[in-house]
Amino acid sequence: MRLSLQSPLLVAVVLACACVSFAQTKPAAPQTEAQTSSSNYSPMLAAHDVQVGKFYAKRGDLDGAIARYKDALLHKPNYAEPCLLLGQAYEQKNDAATAINYYQQYLKILPDTSESKKVRKRIDELQEKVKKNPGGSSQSSR
Secondary structure, X not given: OOOOOOOHHHHHHHHHHHHHHHHHOOOOOOOOHHHHHHHOOOHHHHHXXXXXXXXXXHOOOHHHHHHHHHHHHHHOXXXXXXXXXXXXXXXXXXXXXXXXXXXXXXXXXXXXOHHHHHHHXXXXXXXXHHHHOOOOOOOOOO
């Protein structure tokens, strides 16, 4: 017996298999917060966000760069490079307190590298800057 796509027997078999398969599937369980955050984990997207952020930074769009660096951290939370770049970007925006925060995050991830020594020195310099401007704002006036 030869079956073609127009054969009623073939159609019935396909429909029966589909119904059985559909009936055996379980409804999706609601995701927990941990599952949701881990579902965002994507090192490739994080690396892409860093590259796009660097492009924005070169063009002078610090806000665009900051947004992409933060996106990179959403995709890969313990990614040191965007932490360092965020520190540098906030420093360029004269926001020393936020720059210090991101530099410290960088040091938590990579505490013992040659770059870490430079970052520690930069944090010390920024903390001195904040002490000299105790008015609460780390923004410099132009």
